[in-house]
Amino acid sequence: MARVRILGAEFVTSAAGADDLPRSPLPELAFAGRSNVGKSSLINALVSRPLARTSAAPGKTRLANFYVVRPDKARAFHVVDLPGYGYAKGNRTGGTFESLARAYFFGSAGTAVRDAIAGVLLLVDARHPGLDADMAAWRWFLAQERPMCLVATKVDKLSRAERQRSARALADLCGHAAIMTSVQTGEGIEDIWTWIVKHLQPWTPPAR
Numbered sequence: 641m642a643r644v645r646i647l648g649a650e651f652v653t654s655a656a657g658a659d660d661l662p663r664s665p666l667p668e669l670a671f672a673g674r675s676n677v678g679k680s681s682l683i684n685a686l687v688s689r690p691l692a693r694t695s696a697a698p699g700k701t702r703l704a705n706f707y708v709v710r711p712d713k714a715r716a717f718h719v720v721d722l723p724g725y726g727y728a729k730g731n732r733t734g735g736t737f738e739s740l741a742r743a744y745f746f747g748s749a750g751t752a753v754r755d756a757i758a759g760v761l762l763l764v765d766a767r768h769p770g771l772d773a774d775m776a777a778w779r780w781f782l783a784q785e786r787p788m789c790l791v792a793t794k795v796d797k798l799s800r801a802e803r804q805r806s807a808r809a810l811a812d813l814c815g816h817a818a819i820m821t822s823v824q825t826g827e828g829i830e831d832i833w834t835w836i837v838k839h840l841q842p843w844t845p846p847a848r
Contacts, residue, residue, distance in 0.1 A: 641713070644833045648710040649687040652718065654703040658743040661754075662706060667843040668718040668756045669836060672741065672781065673763030674773055675724030678793040678823060682763065683707070683719055685823040686832060692721055704744055714837045717758065720744065726773045745784055755846035759787035759839045761832070766792035766820060767802075769809040778814055787839045790814055791832065796822035 655661045671679045680692035691707055705721040722744065725737035745753055760781045764774045769792070781788055792810060795803050803820060810818040819835070821828030 641830070641834050641837065643830060644714075644837070645712040646687050646689070646709065647712055648708075649689060649691050650708055651691070652706040652708050654705050655740075655744070656703050657740065658746075658748040661704070661744060661747065662718075664718070664756070665845050666708065666716055666718050666756070667758035667840055667845075668706075668720050668754075669758055669839075670720045670722055670744065670760045671763065672722045672737075672760060672777060673724060673791075673793075674726040674765065674771070677724065677763045677765050679721055679724065679763055681823045682791070682793065682821065682832075683721060685826070685829055686719075692719075704740055711833075711837075713833075714840045717836075717840055718756070725777060741780075753784055753786065757784075757786050758843040759789060759836075760784075761789040761791055761835075763791045763793050764810065764818070766795045766798055766806045766818075769806045770813045775813060788816065789832070789835050789839075790816050790818040791828070792818040792820050794822065795820045795827060796824045 653662055671683060673679050680694040683692040684690055687709055692705065702723050707719040708716060709719055710716040722741055723737045747754060762778055762781055790810060792806060798806060807818060807820060819828045819831045
């Protein structure tokens with residue numbers, strides 16, 4: 641696929657719970673992962689601009705942040721940056737992620753999955769494949785029956801042999817090949833865009 645060009649990208653809103661979640665006719669792609677795995681950095685790499693706020697300190701994203709992205713190769717869509725799980729200052733249980741992720745998927749009714757969700761990208765650190773928190777998140781998201789993309793970040797920090805072992809471990813554990821990425825080198829960015837365009841095409845807005 642030819643390189644995607646971004647026509648526009650901007651922050652929309654932040655949500656702390658089900659009542660704050662926006663409603664719009666646009667499909668949504670949720671980005672999830674452990675704190676400090678690089679969600680915001682990857683979002684910025686995908687849109688080629690400093691859209692999402694990044695921080696070296698884990699646990700900074702405590703809200704679901706919505707961004708609208710307008711690529712030239714696909715329809716406009718919302719990126720939803722979910723709070724990281726596993727660590728947050730003052731909250732070492734990941735409860736912020738768990739409660740907000742459930743609210744995002746099921747709303748206040750807690751039954752049907754949110755219609756707007758066109759897919760989920762789960763980010764894991766390529767240096768630490770198979771962490772319990774990542775595997776639990778993978779299983780939970782799979783159970784919601786939305787398209788899943790497994791993304792391994794920070795592969796530039798691994799040797800060739802280490803990255804091969806990491807890729808094999810993730811494929812064995814998840815039954816799903818991971819897209820190996822680095823925001824430093826740009827590796828994997830076009831592969832993620834290929835996945836995004838593919839899964840936005842069949843999405844249709846819910847009947848009203």
